[in-house]
Each structure stands twice: as structure tokens, then as C-alpha cells.
Amino acid sequence: MSEPSGRSERSDSHSTDSSPPPGADSGERGDQRPPRKRQRVRLSCLECRRRKLSCDREFPCSRCLQSGTPERCEFETRPGLAPPNKLGLSQTALAGFDSRLSMPLVGGGDSPYYRKDARETERIRRLELEVAHLKGLLPKQLSLDGSTVQEHSPRVDKIIDSQPDDHIGFDNLGSYLDPGCPDKSELRFFRGKGFKTRYYGPHSAFLAVQDLTGLSPFMKETSTEWFRPLHIHQQKDRRKDAELREKAFLAPDLALEALLPSREETDALISIYLDQFEQIHRIVHIPTFRKDYAKFWDPAETRSAASTVLVLSMLGTASCLAEHLPNKFEKMISSSHANAVRWIEAVDKWQELQSQKHRRLIHYQISCLLYLAKRVNTIKKKRFWKGAGAMALDAISVGLHREPTHIGHKISPYNQEMRRRIWATIQSYDLQASFDHGLPTILSSLHYDTEPPRNIDDDEFDEDTKELPPSRPAKEYTFSSYQHLCRQSLPLRLELNRVLTGPREDLDYERVIRYTNEISQEIDSLPSWDVSADNASEGVPKKPLLAYTLLHIELRQYIIPLHQPFLRLRKTNSKYQYSEIIYYNAARDMVLLNDRLSEQGIRTLNFLREDNLTLAINLCSVTLLQPRGSTNMIMINSQHTLQLMEKCLAMKEDRILRCGNNEPWGYSVMCAALGLLEAHLGTKTSEAAKAASAERFIKLNYKLVAGQDPPVSSQQSQLVADQGVNKTPAGTPYPPNLLSDNFDRSKSVTPFTLGSGIQAPPPSGPIDIPGTLWWVSNPADPSAVLQMQQFNPEFNLDALGFNLDALWGGDSFEWDQM
Known part of the structure; x- marks a missing residue:
């Protein structure tokens, strides 16, 4: 009934409009011009006409609904017809903004704008817009479940390229779906490019934002229409901000440059770092670094603060590994170690002031070098x-644990390989620290798919490389061979870490045997390089023995904690004899591997790890479990075990004489373990073993006292002179190096009262350390026993900050310091 009525009204209106006006006669009608043609009523709403958009001619139209301004939707009306109701809203901008905030939701009130048909129309329009939007972003075919993108749209690539490095709009996140994720329903995406990336998990807020189709244009239109006219909107000048950051990054830091040593000393320490540490932990690209390092000393070039910090962190890592033995000590610290501490503290302070958002490759390199320097110099050991x-959490947050090729063209091949190397370095740090502390690692529960670094040398690619060369075979040694091969045993080591840090009751003996066999298989699969080959890459000689040793040690070290709980069960069950043998062989092999490096002058692992301490204790403990007089293999090799412990002590002494005795408990424990084992084997009596241990410990600290800079106080020097320090019992040599030119004998002190009337031997030729103290060389001699009791009551190292009781670990020693 309504439709005919409508037609009647329209026909009436037409007839009314076409009839002449009332009161007009024929004369007047003849004088008038022909009536003007009636204008056509515009069917689009006024708002769509103003915005030059197509209108669906609904009331309100979908465009006004989508933009959130239904009150603006109005249509032209004929004369005599009432205009549509406009909700009676205020005409001011802020009043309209407040009224729209208080409007009821769709379908949430009795407003005529939200009829059922309007709601359905809006829903259909939104779905159509969403489909059109997805088609525009993904013109190519998706995978069956829609979670992977096979090819980027040129439109999307253009949009992404137009964005700043660290910003990608909400609507562009779809182009960063992870195609390599094993779980196709799990959306993971990156933000940024190069090393300025940010990684988000599947349950992040960005995933929810991505589901809200049309949110970004809605916010942009709202800002344009409401904030900009009211001067609330303020466009951020990203280009200017980027220029300011670049200028600040390139600015020099004179305070840091003042810490640099001479050019000759810097070159020597940089060569030590590249020669040893870069063959296991790939942190810098050597050709690129050498090019930047040449500019570093060019007076015409400006040193950026970051490049200065990078050099200082390398110096701190290699300071104590110089070929010459330091001959000056500041109390218990060598001058080399003191310089390293000063450089590390400066780098640490600089790093704390850096932005965590705008980071480059050099910032991650500095982080890795800073941790390496702290570990080499044993700074804040409890925080390793x-x-x-x-560092691992920081790497995960930027997506270093995900394969960089998944991100697409935003990361160059050079940065892709450097991301793999930095991630492999951080993995090695975290896993070793977890093993040393006996604590779990986050890597054991982390899903990662980053490929291992390629087995290639640095001179095979650079920053301009378009495609990385293929990886060489494992039998060909390169500077990246360690990281490349270390990855193949990573799943096993992560599983062992999880088992060893978990409940011990879950680890039965059958699983221990199985893990031991798997470790042996991994060791057997490692290649054997020609360690005698003398070749070099980029001017740095290759050291395959270093990578070979570390690969073997990182696997063998897990055998010891696996079998340790079963050593004491050997007395009750003979099947655990295998644990004793495999435990002893693993410790012996690791000592021999370290000693082989030491013979070639490679001290990298001696400073980077604590194998000397742990292996000496392990050898002592497994031998003490054997009954005296036993003929088993361990007791038969007891003399060889003593030699192995002597090797461990010699490597530990070399480290202390280079760094100082800043961690004395380790060396004192090793001396005591050797004396305890000698007493158990019967090679020395208990008293002689104690005296030999004390002698060895005191002689090492005696060398530190002799090299003090500044020398000992004048009062102590006068005390030494009065007691006759140049006199010693007949036939007893001085400790080594004390009579060399580097030490002033008149400034030394001795804790024991020495005999009189005996002149010191001439300081010529090598001087050997006696096996035992002179006063216990013949315990049956009453005079020797009397001399043993004649300690010097005036001996005191308090002026130098020394306390022998604390250094050795007497009653005041706290074992929780370990």
C-alpha cells in the first residue's frame, strides 16, 4: 500500500511543479519567457560529494558510517519536503566530537540511523572492504592455510620502502608474515630492516591490531578531520630525527679517545685479538674492520664514539695476552689487567647510555666484545x-634467532650472515655460562631456525655482495669453521643442559650411557684439519688447532657431570667402573688438549675458560676414590695424573702472572688438591705435602710482591735489609725470576727467617723451583725441623693489601665465594 501512495505523491508533485503559478492570466503568460527546466536532484549525499567519493545512497551512507560521521550524511531535498533529522548535534567541532564519543554502538539504541537493514548493510560493506584490502595486499596466491606469502606485491614493497627504517604501518604488517615458521597457523612478523629490527610473537598486540581491518585509515581520517584543524595534530619529522641520530652517531668522544694507548701498542693488541679470538667467536668482519681501522688513525677522518668503543673493547680482551710477561703489579693486579679494567669500565658506561631502539651492527658487536672482555679478565664473575x-633475550627481541632470509629484501646478504654470526656467538656465551654455573638456559626451550654461519672466509664477501658464496666442505678450515661445526652438536648440548639442570632422579644410568655414546659420535664426526699448515687469511694466520680443541672440549665437558653421581657407587656395584674410566679419560684428554695449545703459545682458552681449575679437581677426586695399592688403570697412571695436575697449575700460574692474583681461591685450591693427592699416593708425607703446597702458593705471591709498582714501603724495605734478604741456606736457589733485571731484590720480602752467612747465588742461568721446601727436604734432620719452626714474625703483607690467610682460604674463607 505504501508504494502506490508514494507514486501518487510523486505524480502530484510533478503536476504541481509543471503548472503555471496561480493568479497568472493569459497576457502575462504571453509576455513571460519559457519556463526554466527543473534541475535534477543530486542523489549522492553532500559529504560524499564534498570528498569526491562514490555514495551508495543509503541513509546514512556507508562512507559516512565508515568514517564515523553519520551526522554529516545529508541529501538534497525538494521544496516543501522536510530535511532528514540530523540528531540535533552541536555545530561546533568539539561538541560533535564529544557527541560521537557518546553515541550508542551499532545496534545498541533506538536511533533511526541504526536500523536493522542499516546494520546489515554496514556489515556487508565492511566485509567487502576487507576482501578488497586483502586482495590489494596479496595479489599472488597464498598457501592453503593463508599463513605464508609466496611473493610480495609491488604496491606493498613500494609502501614499505617509503617508510622509515624503524617504522612499518599497521596495514603493511601482512607482508612480513613468516614463511619459514613450522607452525603455519602461528603468525610471526618483523619490523624494520638490517639490524634495526623488532620481532613479535604470535600473541602480541600487533597481531590483534592487524585483525582490525580499516583501523589505520580510520585513525588517519580522524586525525586529519579533527586534530589538524584544532592544531592538536603534529606531524613527526622522521627524516629530521634520523639526520640528528646520524649526526650524534658520527660525533667523536674525546674522553674515550684519551684512553687509547699508543698506535704501536694498539696495533699489537688488535692483532692478538684477530689472531686468536676471531677464529672461534665471529664478531667482526675482518676486511671491513681493517678498512675502518685504517681510517681510525687517519687525522683527516673523524672518529665516531662507537668505533672508539669497539677498539677499546678489543684492547680490553687482548690486554693480558701479550707475548711479554708483565713485570709491574699494582698490589694484586698487573698493569695489563688494570688497563683492561679501565677500558672495560669506560665501554660499559658508554653502552648504558645508548638507545635500545636505534641500534646498528656495531652496537651488537660491542656487546659481544664487552662480555668477552669481562670473561677473559674475570670481572664480575657471578654475573656471567x-x-x-x-644478551640472548636482547637477540631474541630483534629476531636474531629466526632465519634472516624470511624477512625478505630488507636485510642485505652481508647483514644476513652477520646476524647468523652474532647469534651463534651469543648462543655460545649463554650455553657455556649455563654449564659453568649449573643453571638452565633459555635456549633449551626456544624455537630457533637460524641457519649456521657459512663455512667461508671473510674475504669471500663484503657489504656490497649481492649473493653469498656457498659454504665450503667441513674438512676445509676457515675462520668460521668453529661456528659452522658447533651448530651440528647444539641440539645434543641443549638436551644435556636441560637434563643436567633438571631433577637428578630422572637421570638413570641407561640414559647416561646413551648420552655418552651420542657425545662420542659427535666427537668422531668432527674433522681433523692439518694443524701444521701455515696459511693465512687477510693477513691473520689460521689456527685450526684452536677451533679443534674447543669443539672437542665443549662436548667432552658434559661427560664429567653425567658420570659424577655414579663414581661413589663403584664400591657397591662393579658396573659403575665404566663411569670411573670414562670420567678419568675425559678429564685427561681435556688437559692434554689445553696443554697442546699452551705449548704453541695460544692462551685463548686458558683465559676464556676455567678448565684448569675444574680438571685438576676432577683428576684429584677420581684418583682419591681408588684404594692405595690398587692395580687398576687410574692408580697405575697416578704419576701421569700428577704430571697432568702440574700442567694445570703451570697454566694457572701463567694466567695469574699476567692478570694478577685477583681470584686467589682457585689457585690455592689447586695447590691443596695436588698436596692431598701426593699424600694419598704416598709420594710425600702429609707434613711434606702441606709444606710443598704452602711453598708453591707463597712463591707465586712472592713474585707479585717483587714486581710491585710502586715498590714496597721504605719501612718494610729497611726491615728486609736488616734481616739480610740476600742470604739463603746453602744449596737453596731463589724462586724463579726474582733475580732477573725486572725485579729489584732489595725491595723484596720473605715470610721465613733465613739463615746467615750464606751469600746468594749469582743471577745467571736458569733457576729451577725445588720440589719441596728446603726446611722439610729431610724431616729426619733435627736442625731442619728446628728451622721449619723459625718463621719470620715481622713478615706482613698488609701494607700491600695482602692477607695470606684469606688468600689461602683459612677459617675466614667463605666457600660461597666460589
């Missing part, structure tokens, strides 16, 4: 595990 874990 937390520091390595923090």
Missing part, C-alpha cells in the same frame, strides 16, 4: 650467567 642470558 645473567649477562649472557640478557
Whole structure:
């Protein structure tokens, strides 16, 4: 009934409009011009006409609904017809904004704008817009479940390229779906490019934002229409901000440059770092670094603060590994170690001031070098595990654990390989710190798919490389061979870490045997390089023995904690004899591997790890479990075990004489373990073993005292002179190096009262350390026993900050310091 009525009204209106006006006669009608043609009523709403958009001619139209301004939707009306109701809203901008905030939701009120048909129309229009939007972003075919993108749209690539490095709009996140994720329903995406990336998991807020289709244009239109006219909107000048950051990054830091040593000393320490540490932990690209390092000393070039910090962190890592033995000590610290501490503290302070958002490759390199320098110099040892874990979390947050090729063209091949190397370095740090502290690592529960670094040398690619060369065979040694091969045993080591840090009751003996066999298989699969080959890459000689040793040690070290709980069960069950043998062989092999490096002058692992301490204790403990007089293999090799412990002590002494005795408990424990084992084997009596241990410990600290800079106080020097320090019992040599030109004998002190009337031997020729103290060389001699009791009551190292009781670990020693 309504439709005919409508037609009647329209026909009436037409007739009314076409009839002449009332009161007009024929004369007047003849004088008038022909009536003007009636204008056509415009069917689009006024708002769509103003915005030059197509209108669906609904009331309100979908365009006004989508933009959130239904009150603006109005149509032209004929004369005599009432205009549509406009909700009676205020005409001011802020009043309209407040009224729209208080409007009821769709379908949530009795407003005529939200009828059922309007709601259905809006829903259909939104779905159509969403489909059109997805088609525009993904013109190519998706995978069956829609979680992977096979090819980027040129339109999307253009949009992404137009964005700044660290910003990608909400609507562009779809182009960063992860195609390599094993779980296709799990959406993971990156933000940024190069090393300025940010990684988000599947449950992040960005995933929810991505589901809200049309949110970004809605916010942009709202800002344009409401904030900009009211001067609330302020466009951020990203280009200007980027220029300011670049200028600040390139600015020099004179305070840091003042810490640099001479050019000759810097070159020597940089060569040590590249020669040893870069063959296991790939942190810098050597050709690129050498090019930048040449500019570093060019007076015409400006040194950026970051490049200065990078050099200082390398110097701190290699400071104590110089070929010459340091001959000056500041109390218990060598001058080389003191310089390293000063450089590390400066780098640490600089790093704390850096932005965590705008980071480059050099910032991650500095982080890796800073941790390496702290570990080499044993700075804040209790924080190694937390520091390595923090680095791993930081790497995960930027997506270093995901394969960089999944991100697409935003990361160059050079940065892709450097991301793999940095991630492999951080993995090695975290896993080793977890093993040393006996604590779990986050890597054991982390899903990662980053490929291992390629087995290639640095001179095979650079920053301009378009495609990386293929990886060489494992039998060909390169500077990246360690990281490349280390990855193949990573799943097993992560599983062992999870088992060893978990409940011990879950680890039965059958699983221990199985893990031991798997470790042996991994060791057997490692290649054997020609360690005698003398070749070099980029001017740095290759050291395959270093990578070979570390690969073997990182696997063998897990055998010891696996079998340790079963050593004491050997007395009750003979099947655990295998644990004793495999435990002893693993410790012996690791000592021999380290000693082989030491013979070639490679001290990298001696400073980077604590194998000397742990292996000496392990050898002592497994031998002490054997009954005296036993003929088993361990007791038959007891003399060889003593030699192995002597090797461990010699490597530990070399490290202390280079760094200082800043961690004395380790060396004192090793001396005591050797004396305890000698007493158990019967090679020395208990008293002689104690005296030999004390002698060895005191002689090492005696060398540190003799090299003090500044020398000992004048009062102590006068005391030494009055007691006759140049006199010693007949036939007893001085400790080594004390009579060399580097030490002033008149400034030394001795803790024992020495005999009189005996002149010191001439300081010529090598001087050997006696096996035992002179006063216990013949315990049956009453005079020797009397002399043993004649300690010097005036001996005191308090002026130098020394306390022998604390250094050795007497009653005041706290074992929780370990």
C-alpha cells in the first residue's frame, strides 16, 4: 500500500511543479519567457560529494558510517519536503566530537540511523572492504592455510620502502608474515630492516591490531578531520630525527679517545685479538674492520664514539695476552689487567647510555666484545650467567634467532650472515655460562631456525655482495669453521643442559650411557684439519688447532657431570667402573688438549675458560676414590695424573702472572688438591705435602710482591735489609725470576727467617723451583725441623693489601665465594 501512495505523491508533485503559478492570466503568460527546466536532484549525499567519493545512497551512507560521521550524511531535498533529522548535534567541532564519543554502538539504541537493514548493510560493506584490502595486499596466491606469502606485491614493497627504517604501518604488517615458521597457523612478523629490527610473537598486540581491518585509515581520517584543524595534530619529522641520530652517531668522544694507548701498542693488541679470538667467536668482519681501522688513525677522518668503543673493547680482551710477561703489579693486579679494567669500565658506561631502539651492527658487536672482555679478565664473575642470558633475550627481541632470509629484501646478504654470526656467538656465551654455573638456559626451550654461519672466509664477501658464496666442505678450515661445526652438536648440548639442570632422579644410568655414546659420535664426526699448515687469511694466520680443541672440549665437558653421581657407587656395584674410566679419560684428554695449545703459545682458552681449575679437581677426586695399592688403570697412571695436575697449575700460574692474583681461591685450591693427592699416593708425607703446597702458593705471591709498582714501603724495605734478604741456606736457589733485571731484590720480602752467612747465588742461568721446601727436604734432620719452626714474625703483607690467610682460604674463607 505504501508504494502506490508514494507514486501518487510523486505524480502530484510533478503536476504541481509543471503548472503555471496561480493568479497568472493569459497576457502575462504571453509576455513571460519559457519556463526554466527543473534541475535534477543530486542523489549522492553532500559529504560524499564534498570528498569526491562514490555514495551508495543509503541513509546514512556507508562512507559516512565508515568514517564515523553519520551526522554529516545529508541529501538534497525538494521544496516543501522536510530535511532528514540530523540528531540535533552541536555545530561546533568539539561538541560533535564529544557527541560521537557518546553515541550508542551499532545496534545498541533506538536511533533511526541504526536500523536493522542499516546494520546489515554496514556489515556487508565492511566485509567487502576487507576482501578488497586483502586482495590489494596479496595479489599472488597464498598457501592453503593463508599463513605464508609466496611473493610480495609491488604496491606493498613500494609502501614499505617509503617508510622509515624503524617504522612499518599497521596495514603493511601482512607482508612480513613468516614463511619459514613450522607452525603455519602461528603468525610471526618483523619490523624494520638490517639490524634495526623488532620481532613479535604470535600473541602480541600487533597481531590483534592487524585483525582490525580499516583501523589505520580510520585513525588517519580522524586525525586529519579533527586534530589538524584544532592544531592538536603534529606531524613527526622522521627524516629530521634520523639526520640528528646520524649526526650524534658520527660525533667523536674525546674522553674515550684519551684512553687509547699508543698506535704501536694498539696495533699489537688488535692483532692478538684477530689472531686468536676471531677464529672461534665471529664478531667482526675482518676486511671491513681493517678498512675502518685504517681510517681510525687517519687525522683527516673523524672518529665516531662507537668505533672508539669497539677498539677499546678489543684492547680490553687482548690486554693480558701479550707475548711479554708483565713485570709491574699494582698490589694484586698487573698493569695489563688494570688497563683492561679501565677500558672495560669506560665501554660499559658508554653502552648504558645508548638507545635500545636505534641500534646498528656495531652496537651488537660491542656487546659481544664487552662480555668477552669481562670473561677473559674475570670481572664480575657471578654475573656471567645473567649477562649472557640478557644478551640472548636482547637477540631474541630483534629476531636474531629466526632465519634472516624470511624477512625478505630488507636485510642485505652481508647483514644476513652477520646476524647468523652474532647469534651463534651469543648462543655460545649463554650455553657455556649455563654449564659453568649449573643453571638452565633459555635456549633449551626456544624455537630457533637460524641457519649456521657459512663455512667461508671473510674475504669471500663484503657489504656490497649481492649473493653469498656457498659454504665450503667441513674438512676445509676457515675462520668460521668453529661456528659452522658447533651448530651440528647444539641440539645434543641443549638436551644435556636441560637434563643436567633438571631433577637428578630422572637421570638413570641407561640414559647416561646413551648420552655418552651420542657425545662420542659427535666427537668422531668432527674433522681433523692439518694443524701444521701455515696459511693465512687477510693477513691473520689460521689456527685450526684452536677451533679443534674447543669443539672437542665443549662436548667432552658434559661427560664429567653425567658420570659424577655414579663414581661413589663403584664400591657397591662393579658396573659403575665404566663411569670411573670414562670420567678419568675425559678429564685427561681435556688437559692434554689445553696443554697442546699452551705449548704453541695460544692462551685463548686458558683465559676464556676455567678448565684448569675444574680438571685438576676432577683428576684429584677420581684418583682419591681408588684404594692405595690398587692395580687398576687410574692408580697405575697416578704419576701421569700428577704430571697432568702440574700442567694445570703451570697454566694457572701463567694466567695469574699476567692478570694478577685477583681470584686467589682457585689457585690455592689447586695447590691443596695436588698436596692431598701426593699424600694419598704416598709420594710425600702429609707434613711434606702441606709444606710443598704452602711453598708453591707463597712463591707465586712472592713474585707479585717483587714486581710491585710502586715498590714496597721504605719501612718494610729497611726491615728486609736488616734481616739480610740476600742470604739463603746453602744449596737453596731463589724462586724463579726474582733475580732477573725486572725485579729489584732489595725491595723484596720473605715470610721465613733465613739463615746467615750464606751469600746468594749469582743471577745467571736458569733457576729451577725445588720440589719441596728446603726446611722439610729431610724431616729426619733435627736442625731442619728446628728451622721449619723459625718463621719470620715481622713478615706482613698488609701494607700491600695482602692477607695470606684469606688468600689461602683459612677459617675466614667463605666457600660461597666460589
